[in-house]
Amino acid sequence: MQNNVLKREADALLDAGLALMVEGGGRRPRVADIVAAAGLSNDAFYRAFGSKDALVEAIVERGARTVVGYVRHRIAGAAEGGPQAQLRAGLEAVARQASDAGLARQTRAVLANASGHAPRGGHATVALVDALAALFAQPAAELGSGDPMRSARTAAGAAVAALQYWLFTEEVPGRAEVEHLVGFLLAGVRAPDPRKR
Numbered sequence: 001m002q003n004n005v006l007k008r009e010a011d012a013l014l015d016a017g018l019a020l021m022v023e024g025g026g027r028r029p030r031v032a033d034i035v036a037a038a039g040l041s042n043d044a045f046y047r048a049f050g051s052k053d054a055l056v057e058a059i060v061e062r063g064a065r066t067v068v069g070y071v072r073h074r075i076a077g078a079a080e081g082g083p084q085a086q087l088r089a090g091l092e093a094v095a096r097q098a099s100d101a102g103l104a105r106q107t108r109a110v111l112a113n114a115s116g117h118a119p120r121g122g123h124a125t126v127a128l129v130d131a132l133a134a135l136f137a138q139p140a141a142e143l144g145s146g147d148p149m150r151s152a153r154t155a156a157g158a159a160v161a162a163l164q165y166w167l168f169t170e171e172v173p174g175r176a177e178v179e180h181l182v183g184f185l186l187a188g189v190r191a192p193d194p195r196k197r
Contacts, residue, residue: 010048026112063110083142098166132156
């Protein structure tokens with residue numbers, strides 16, 4: 001019972017923190033504002049998260065899981081079309097984070113707060129690229145990549161870099177921009193492994 005209460009409180013704080021980040025254009029909200037928005041106390045905040053940094057890290061991780069879950073869902077939905085359709089669906093799902101206005105505001109706010117809040121002391125982008133690469137590796141192998149994991153990581157890294165560019169310039173990618181990115185990356189995945197020439 002108490003675990004359910006703690007989870008509900010933590011979820012309410014995460015939701016409030018994210019909403020305030022989005023409203024503030026990516027600025028980190030104050031603990032007082034977070035607990036007020038969640039309708040909770042400072043005690044509840046510090047029971048769920050030891051610090052504001054811990055809350056921000058949890059928001060970043062949840063945001064990355066949401067993106068990866070959406071990409072996984074889109075890849076699974078394209079399974080009947082074969083590996084090219086799967087990889088295309090995954091890459092388009094990444095780009096959609098910038099083309100949908102609501103998603104773009106949320107993703108921009110999360111990425112703006114991501115610096116320094118990731119495993120391996122790096123950047124949350126590293127964890128996101130690694131997670132996407134794990135999803136892209138199988139289709140890359142089936143498309144004949146000479147080094148499927150390296151190809152998948154390169155495609156994921158390029159897709160995330162394009163996403164960040166679109167988000168932080170507030171440019172909404174149209175069909176032509178997304179198609180160019182996807183076509184370019186699909187061609188790259190099929191490129192032979194230069195180490196085997």
